[in-house]
Amino acid sequence: MPPGTLERSAPSFFRHGPSPRARLLLYGALALFLMVADARFHVTEPLRAVVATLLYPLQWVAQQPVQLATYGAGYVQSLQATQHDLDETRRSMAEMALRAGQTEQLLRENTQLRELLALRERLTTAARAAQVLYDTADPYTRRVIVDQGQLAGVEPGSPVMDAYGVLGQVTRVYPLLSEVTLLIDRDQTIPVLNVRTGARSVTYGDPLAAPGGAVELRFTPGNADVQEGDLLTTSGIDGVYPPGLPVARVVRVERRADSTFARIWCEPLARVQGARHVMVLQPLKAELPERPEPQPAPGKKRGGRK
Template sequence: MATPGQLMFARRLGPTARLLIWLLVGASCVVLDTHYHALEGVRSGFSLLLQPVREATRAPAAVAAELGGFFTRHRLLQKERDTLLAERARLIAGVNAARDLARENAELRALMQLQTRPGQQMVRAASLYQGHDWFSQRITLDLGAGAGLRSGLPVIDTIGLVGQVSRVFPGASEVTLVSNPDQLTPVFVERTGQRGLAAGSGHGQMELRYMPTQTDIRPGDRLLTSGIDRVYPAGIPVARVSRVSRSQSSPYLRVECLPLAGLDRSRAVLVLVAEPRVAQP
């Protein structure tokens, strides 16, 4: 039963009627917005309200793009760093090689300035290696019997006596250094002329043996070859006195010396070869 104020036979609008009404409303809005821009404010309001939603939907894509760019730049920087490190290592190797060549050239120039002694011939040789056991105090040269070398020949560098050829092979030779314990070298003190016998003590050092306690010798004195053994020419620098000590139980001084030649540094040396004597008629 109908309530007061309500029509008894009222009917609701059907779906078709509601659709037509909404179509008319939509068409009216389109016409009004097209000709009079009536909905511009509504559109702006909705755009402002939906701005945070748009930003939130774009955020994952922006973060992904930024992370991709970061990793790409990181890989590029790593490659650039590796390239720079390799270039730096190459430049350092070049600088070291240039310094080594400069030092070798300086040694060769100094060797070329040495004057040939009368009755002797100088054969230039290069030190190949020091052998597997440095304690043996021997080096190997790149010249041998093919260059006229033989056992017993003295070997010098730009500073002093290096040693003596002990073994000769066809293309190489072995030199026993003056610091070898088995190597004896007749010398004299340059300052006083006192003669003595220098012997190797190993580890790149030497000692002057059988010097009486009253001998005038002091640290800093230079020892030269005396030439009395006819093996080493006289006047070749051998060593410099580093320490002189006296012992109450021995009649001799303990004289320690350091070789003047670059036993473990020289790469170019000279081998002194005696020229054959020509018999006079």
């Protein structure tokens, strides 16, 4: 018989191993033993440490392409964002330079007019910086707590504003803290002036008018000249808020035939939901001259008749 035709492998009887069911039971018991041993005695911790140490170089090499791609994309995005911010900064600087020139000219004209009309100088309001600590626990009011109080010179009624506009008014003063009622609170009112028309009105807080709260111009005649986009500033006639502080902007005007007054909603310019740093101003009444006492009419004396 040729050598290539001989059967050199072992017969099937000798090659027959454990049955699949026996293998399943064996591997299941081994897995259960390893899990119990690892949970109770932590026998696989050294093995895990060794495997993690051996696989770390491979993991580092595998992560390099992803990190390089992420770094490259972030670098390109940062370049684009920086270029965009640079363009915006240059445009803002050009606008500010133009406004600075116009403002300087207006200030000179204002000074000349005041000297010509012998008017008193514009009031300057003292201010101090403060930080918003937290909102009050009362869910029915819109108030915040700032870290400046009576020891810092804060007075009740002091106006509070952020970098964008009027935020509210100090209603309670403690030795180290103060409570500020936001302008969207239903008990807060601010006398305002429409910059476009010069008409005076009063804003009332309405915390439910919008998701973030709003203010409303009430008791405004239906035929009043109020348009969407009008800017409202403090009028200064209440003796609390200095004039000219931005308050809100008109966002919706509803005129009804069955109502004498129009419904006007305004959006506050200040960040009533996320303000962190604010300025506490001195009340305007502290800088106004005292009201002169009424003089008796000619020919009459106080406490008696002619």
